[in-house]
Amino acid sequence: MWSITSGLTLCLTFLSVAVTTAQNASVALPAPARYGTLSFKVYGSVTRVTFNNPPINLVNTRLLSDLYDFMVTLQPSDRTTPAPKVVIFDSANPDFFLSHIDFNFILLPTTPELTASASQYGMVAQMFQTITSTAFIAEINGRAFGAGHELLVQMDMRFAGPNARTGPIENSVGLFAGAGGELYLGQNVGKSRALEIAMSSTAIDGPRGEAIGFFNRYYNNQQSLTNAVNTLAQRIALFPADGLNQTKSALSYLNPPATAFANEAAAAVRLRPKAEQQALVRKFISLSQNQTRSPFELNLPESLAQLYAD
Numbered sequence: 651m652w653s654i655t656s657g658l659t660l661c662l663t664f665l666s667v668a669v670t671t672a673q674n675a676s677v678a679l680p681a682p683a684r685y686g687t688l689s690f691k692v693y694g695s696v697t698r699v700t701f702n703n704p705p706i707n708l709v710n711t712r713l714l715s716d717l718y719d720f721m722v723t724l725q726p727s728d729r730t731t732p733a734p735k736v737v738i739f740d741s742a743n744p745d746f747f748l749s750h751i752d753f754n755f756i757l758l759p760t761t762p763e764l765t766a767s768a769s770q771y772g773m774v775a776q777m778f779q780t781i782t783s784t785a786f787i788a789e790i791n792g793r794a795f796g797a798g799h800e801l802l803v804q805m806d807m808r809f810a811g812p813n814a815r816t817g818p819i820e821n822s823v824g825l826f827a828g829a830g831g832e833l834y835l836g837q838n839v840g841k842s843r844a845l846e847i848a849m850s851s852t853a854i855d856g857p858r859g860e861a862i863g864f865f866n867r868y869y870n871n872q873q874s875l876t877n878a879v880n881t882l883a884q885r886i887a888l889f890p891a892d893g894l895n896q897t898k899s900a901l902s903y904l905n906p907p908a909t910a911f912a913n914e915a916a917a918a919v920r921l922r923p924k925a926e927q928q929a930l931v932r933k934f935i936s937l938s939q940n941q942t943r944s945p946f947e948l949n950l951p952e953s954l955a956q957l958y959a960d
């Protein structure tokens with residue numbers, strides 16, 4: 651469908667080329683998200699997924715249900731048609747790529763609905779790597795702390811704009827990532843830097859993230875970021891699916907081992923019910939004005955010190 655020659659001029663003609671290929675796309679548009687927290691655009695073998703869960707793209711039951719439903723459709727066992735070769739994730743919210751988990755997941759007692767959703771969360775995190783027939787690219791130009799970071803870090807590639815700020819903040823409430831976030835951070839930036847970032851609950855921004863290998867590339871404005879990600883995705887999509895799949899499969903040997911995930915999940919279960927952790931999470935919910943677009947959320951992770959002010 652695409653010639654190498656047209657690939658070379660993609661940068662200039664992406665919009666018109668996209669319209670042409672959308673008509674004979676090999677990949678179907680995903681069904682509309684049940685809770686409307688994801689929207690989809692399909693350009694040939696590239697699908698762009700936009701997070702939109704106002705006010706702060708909280709990783710809550712609604713967003714997880716939509717994301718789980720979408721990810722499942724990408725699994726080769728659930729498809730009769732080719733999967734997208736590339737899925738790009740971006741955000742409709744200029745301030746938040748994704749937020750942390752809805753902290754009501756952590757509070758005890760829990761509900762069956764939250765328990766089921768937490769299990770979807772773990773499965774979504776794993777599918778970014780178990781699905782080798784699709785490359786997942788994050789186009790991030792906003793905040794992504796806690797769960798947002800944990801999902802971002804398990805995608806295959808990350809490209810950042812000037813407003814990107816991300817990191818695991820779980821240590822600030824006595825918890826830790828629990829579903830691969832810190833394992834993949836260690837894999838991406840090395841153990842010492844991962845410990846520095848995780849134990850201090852501080853932020854990785856675009857330039858720093860590029861310097862330490864967390865972001866593939868940093869762009870200093872949104873348009874350059876989007877253009878570069880589109881050009882890369884369309885370039886990858888030129889090539890046959892089986893070779894791409896084999897490349898991601900082969901490099902999976904670098905992923906953290908299954909035992910590390912099991913240990914992490916078990917430790918998260920031990921830490922969660924502790925009184926200090928429960929109290930810190932309640933304080934977080936209160937300071938953040940119930941996890942809304944509050945100064946506390948907008949000033950993460952610096953605002954975390956307020957958890958320890960009397």
Ligand SMILES: *[C@@H]1O[C@H](CO)[C@@H](O)[C@H](O)[C@H]1NC(C)=O
Pocket residue numbers: 726782783892895896899
């Ligand atoms: C992707 O590669 C893996 C490893 O070779 C293989 O098991 C799997 O069937 C391939 N998937 C597709 C959709 O080709």
Ligand SMILES: *[C@@H]1O[C@H](CO)[C@@H](O)[C@H](O)[C@H]1NC(C)=O
Pocket residue numbers: 940
């Ligand atoms: C907090 O927000 C949730 C919705 O996210 C709502 O159900 C709950 O009632 C709110 N709690 C308070 C105290 O405002």
